[in-house]
Each structure stands twice: as structure tokens, then as C-alpha cells.
Amino acid sequence: MMRCSKARILINDHVDHLLDNRKVQKLEGHLQKCPRCRDLLAEMISMVNGAKQLEIIPPSEDLWPAIRNRIERKHRNVFIRLPEKRPFFGFSLYPARLAYAVSTLLAAIILVSLFYYGLPFIRNGRNDMSKEELDHLKVAEQNYQTAIIDLDKAISDQKAQLSPELAEVFKTNLGIIDDSIRACRVAMGQHRKNRMANLHLLMCYRKKMELLNEIKNVMMQSG
């Protein structure tokens, strides 16, 4: 016997005539025994027909002159064209290596997590994070730290390939980021739930990971 949860999905497709005969027969068998699903089908059909007949509202006045004026003003300035985001040439410069692949995957997970959890924080306007948000951030922080350890290992064998000047630049900037991480941790020691401190800590971790990736790429390029 088909469950109602499955029947509901089939009802949705049936209203749009998307079901083959076999599925229609199965659905009809369920509908014969289930008054709730029969009511649902009737409601869906009524709603879909109602949607098709929703009022067609015409714009009350001709907006074209205003639109044309704005277009012509823009043409007098420079026309902006945004290039599509597409890979450029597709030349693979750096051979894939296991550590690089792992850290790239981790970076992708972290960036998705940050997008999912991070951006709303900035726009919500609350000072303190909830326990759930803090837990999610802790997971993101652990992921970052793991990725940083992996990258460090991948780099440590190849240090000799960097020129002294470049090594100094990287060392200085890693130091700046580590100082920033320490400052965030001190702040969180006093204000554990503070949103700004937590978000900036994650930002610093991300920058550290990006910088370590850069070091690895430069080493592979000069190797």
C-alpha cells in the first residue's frame, strides 16, 4: 500500500500530467482508499487552475520614456560589461598532489560553511552568537586548523626552494596573521560569544590557509 507521503509527491506531478500510466494507476489505487489524499488532489487542481487565471495586471502608464532616458544616460557614460566567470585557457600549471587535493577539498568545505553560517551573521546585526552558531563555528575552526596543519606539512619539506627574500615576506605575513589570531583568542577569552571576535578569527584562519596555499604554489612553481 502506497504511503500518503509518496502519494502527495505523485499528486503534485499528476496535476501537471507528468506521470506515466503505471504511476497513474498506482496513485488512483491509493486515492480510492484515502479520502485525505483525494481532498488534496481536488485542492491542488483548484489551486493550479486558480493560479493560471490570476489577474493579469497591466502597467498603468507607459514607462518606456523613463526607461529610454535612463538607458541613454548610461550610454553617455561607459557601458559596463561584466565578463562571464569562466576558466581562462584551462591550462593546468600545477600538478595535482594528494596534500594539495586534500587541502583544496577542506578549503571548499570551509568556504561553503563560512558562506552558509558566516554571511548571515554579518547581516543579522546581533552582537552575541547563539549556542548553535558557536557550535558550527567551532567545527569550522577545527576544519581550518586541520587544513593548516596539512598545508604546513606539505610545505615544510620544500622550504629550501624559496628565495631568502620571499621566505622573509611569507614569514612576516604569517606572523601578522598569527598575531591577529592571538588577538581574536584573547578577545574571545573575555567575550566568548562575541560575533565580531568569532568572525574575525575565522577570517584570519581563512587568510592563513590561503597564504599557506600560496606558499605551496610558489614552491611548486619554482621546483
Place this chain on the structure above:
Amino acid sequence: MENKEYGAHIDFKNKDFLLDVVRRCQDGDTKAMEMVYIGYKTSLFNLAYRFARNYSSSKDLLQDIFINIFTHIDGLRAPEAFNSWLYRIAINTCISFVRQKGKAKEVPLDEIENIDYSEEVDHPMRQHLEQAVKILPMKQKTVFLLHDVQGFTHTEIAQITKLSEGTSKSQLFKARMKLKDYLRSTK
């Protein structure tokens, strides 16, 4: 997708004609742009109205939609995909508009200008449905408006919104269930 219901008397289903109009728009021909405006204004206005939720904001939103269309049209590499590209611009403009304005105040239907709802007495479903669409989350609203109101297929919706066809179907299912619950509660 049928444009007939929206009174378009410009036959954009003629592929050669459409390609010619699009190319002329890309060259900055304002006459060609006006043809696009005439052909799509009612359909896009109805889309805008159901996002903006009041009549006067819909007019501003419609202007923004067409400005974005004509500003970005020379980035359109495949003029044959003009229809889905145009609706994608329109949907993105509507969503940006709603995000910027934040949660718009609920506007009672009888405060909306220039719409004679005397017909609605015979069609109470329409009135309730208009109200119900306002409460849908963005993705569900987008798919519902494109599929059930404007008549796009899931394949076309996938091209417009960059969702998969499966996601389009599941969003439509969720939208309809939500609307059904709302309509039941208002009976």
C-alpha cells in the same frame, strides 16, 4: 512559453526576428529595445508585482528590470537563449529588490491603486491566492510564479534560475503545499 495571454503583439517566437531584435539591442538600437519592452512589459510587470507586493513599487521594479536587461544585453553570448536569459535577469532583479527593501509591509489588497477587484467577488480563490503567494519563501515563490502563473516548464525554469529540474519540481511541490495550508486556514 505562451506570451499570447499577456497581449504581446510582437511575435518573439519567430527565431530569426528575435535574433535580429536582440542583435539590434546589443548595438544600442532604442527602437529594438522598445519592441522588447512592448513584448514583455505585461508579463514582467505581473512578475514584479507579485514580488514587490504593491503597485507603485512594481512600477519602479519594472523599470529596474528593463534597465538591467538593456545594460547587460551585450553580454548575452547566445541570443537564441534570450527568453530564459531575460527572465533570469528579471527574477534576479526582483530578488535583489526584495532583499534591499527587507520585509515589505503587508499591504491590504484594497489599498492597492488602480486595480478593480469587483471581479474578485466571483473569484474568491484568486483573491486568497494573491494574498497567499506573498507569504512564500523566495525560491518557492519564484518557481510557483514561473510555473503555475506564467506557464514555464521545469526545463525552462531550470535554464532561467540555474536550479536543477529536480529542485524546480521539489520547490514547486513545497510551494503548493504551503499555499494549500494557507488557503485551508483562511476558509
Place this chain on the structure above:
Amino acid sequence: MKIFKSYSSISILIITLLCIPSLLFAKAEEKIERTYTSDRDGKVYLEVKSGDIVVNSWDKNEVKIIASKNDTVDISHTEGNIRIIISRPRSFHYELFIPDKAHLRVETASGRIKAREIGGFGDIRTVSGDIEVVTAKNGIRCKTVSGDIHLEKITGNAELKTTSGKITVEGIEGSIKADTVSGKIEMEEFSHAEEMEIESISGNIKLLGELSSGSIYEINSHSGNVEMRIPSDSNFELRVETFSGNLHCDFEIRVSGKIDRKNIQGIVGKGGASLISSSFSGNIRITKQ
């Protein structure tokens, strides 16, 4: 003593005379020119191990490279696109001429890159050299570690990244993404950006330009200061936050959320653009032009 002095002078003279040929040899390293046909809007890729590169464009369907006779040059042609890879142990000064609508990608590990009048998309990378681009008509991407990036008259989107180098932009119409750890970021005359995303750890950020309605501007700095100067009739939604820095805004704000010394949220004028900025300890100032 006199004899010793005269012997020293003679020795110096002899040594100098012996050095002259090698100096001449180093200065007069023989150049070669190679020219190849390509599509006017094709792709040109140049990779050089070490050396300065100057790129100019012209109205020909040709690519010309000026390199050293001692270089090992590997060239491949596919469908109107050209790829040139040069390996040599010592640095050289390369010149490249490309069609005025071509897309360009150029890389060197150590060396400066200067490019003018790029008609297509430009992708320019170096590790320790500076990058300078004057006029790019179709967007640009620049990446360096310790070098500076200097751009003028850019149309289209820009994606810029340095670790410690300075980023300066004079005149850009398009979206901007700029990222540094300790370098400064200064942008003047930005406009028509749909999106702006600027991030720094300790470098200061200074922006001077105009906001576009409907666009999103996000500027985050950890300890660097953020200063943004925009027209006095700008309309935007504002959200600025800091942990321990100071906030200042010249504009009248209709507050729509929290407001305190570390957090301001509200609308300026009619709203439209979104301006979001956060810092940990840096100061944030938004002032009128």
C-alpha cells in the same frame, strides 16, 4: 710610496680594461624578434621564468615577442591562440605586442610586468615583481606576492591579490575584489561596481568614489583602518561593526537596528546601495567628498 701608488693605478686600469668586454657582452645580449599571426580577439599566453615583461597592443592580427637569442622558447598555436613559454636561468627584459582585442595571460616568477591598452581580459601574475596596467577594457585579474599592483583606467571587473604589496587603482568602472594581508589598498574614482569586496588583515584601506544603486560594498579589515569617501548625496544602507576600533560616519543615518559605539546600522538618504564594513581593531570612517 710614489712607485706603489703608480703600480696601484696601473693595476686598477688593467682590471678595468679587462672588465669592459664582459660589460659590453652583458649589455649587448643579442635580441630576437618573432612574429606570429593570431586572431584579433584570440588568446595570448606568455610565461617567463624570470624577467621583466612589457606588453603593448596594436591593430594587427599578429603577436610579436622580443626575447633573447639565448632563450629556450616553446611556442604553440591552436585556433588563433598563441602560447609562449620561455625558460632561461638569467633575467631579461621581454617585450610582447598583442592584437588590440586579444585576451592576455602573462606570468613571471620574478620580474615586473607592465601592460598597456589590453582590449580583452587580462590575467597578470608575478611573485616578487610589480604589476602596472594602464587601460584594460574588459576586466583584469592581477596577482602578486610581494610586488605592488598599480592600475589605471580599467573597464570591467577587477580581481586583485597581494600578500604584502600595495594595491592602487585610479579609475575603474566595474566590480572589484581586492585582497591583501599587509599591503595597503587605495582606490580612486571607482564607479559602476555591482559588487565590491575588499579584505585586509593589517593593511589600511582607502576608497574614493561613488556608490551605485543596488550594489553591494563589503569592506573587511582586521587591524587596518578603513576610510571611505563618497559623494555627499549618496544613498545607501549602512552596516558597520567593530570589536575594538572606532566608527565614524559623516552622513545622517536613519537608524534601523542596533546603534552603539561599535555597531551602526541604518539608512542614508533613500537607501539603494548596501555598504557593509567590519573591523576587529581598525578604525572605520565614512566621510563625504
